[in-house]
Every structure is written in structure tokens, then in C-alpha cells.
Amino acid sequence: MALNQLTETIRGKVANGGISDRVKFDCGEAGVIFVEGSEVSNEDKEADCTVRISEDNLESLLAGDLNPTTAFMTGKIKVDGDMSVAMKLGSIV
Numbered sequence: 001m002a003l004n005q006l007t008e009t010i011r012g013k014v015a016n017g018g019i020s021d022r023v024k025f026d027c028g029e030a031g032v033i034f035v036e037g038s039e040v041s042n043e044d045k046e047a048d049c050t051v052r053i054s055e056d057n058l059e060s061l062l063a064g065d066l067n068p069t070t071a072f073m074t075g076k077i078k079v080d081g082d083m084s085v086a087m088k089l090g091s092i093v
Contacts, residue, residue, distance in 0.1 A: 002061045003042065009062050011040040013092045021085040022047040035092075037044045049085035054079040063071045 001009075010025075011032055018038050024047035025033040032044045053061070057076045060066035068090065070079040079086045 001053065003027060003033070003055060006055065006058055006059040006062065007033050007040060007042055010035060010092070013062070014038045018092055019085070019088045021082070021088065023085060023089065024050045025058060026050055026052045028052075030055050033058075040063060041088065042047060047081065049083070051086060051089070068069070069075060 006025075006027075012037060015038055018035055020037060022034070022036045022045070025035075026044070027033070027053060031042055032049065034041050034043050034045050036045075053071075053076065056068060061068060061071065061077075066076070068077065072079065
């Protein structure tokens with residue numbers, strides 16, 4: 001799934017209210033997905049929490065095929081910044 005499709009998937013998940021913090025999904029060379037509340041863009045802005053994840057792993061995470069805790073423990077997800085913000089992501093992914 002391309003970054004623009006992942007962006008749309010996240011946009012749909014936060015349309016009725018996301019989290020109040022600023023989160024950035026950093027997919028490396030593919031780009032970033034920035035989430036603040038119900039606003040989603042591909043702008044590389046400063047975030048409270050940055051989740052470094054591949055496009056494939058983000059797709060699996062959004063589809064419910066990848067457990068976030070397991071992904072973190074196995075290094076498929078790396079978190080920079082406020083870990084408590086990352087914990088809130090369960091409500092949108």
C-alpha cells in the first residue's frame with residue numbers, strides 16, 4: 001500500500017476524533033504521516049511522538065494483523081518522544 005493510501009486509512013480512523021497529541025509516522029524514504037487530532041497530512045512537522053515504521057508494517061498494523069506491542073518489542077516499531085502518546089495510538093490504529 002502506498003503512503004497516500006495509508007494516509008487516507010489513518011484519516012478515516014481519526015475522522016470522528018483522534019488524539020489531542022501530535023504524532024508522526026515516519027516511513028523512511030517513503031515519507032511521513034502527521035496526525036494532530038482529526039487532521040492528517042504528509043507534512044514533516046514537529047511531533048510529540050514519532051513512530052518509525054516501514055510502510056508494510058504500518059499497513060499490517062492498521063489492518064490489525066500486527067500487534068503493536070510485539071512490533072515494538074521486535075524492533076519493527078521504534079518510538080521517539082513521549083511514550084505515553086504512543087500508548088494512546090491504540091485507539092486509532
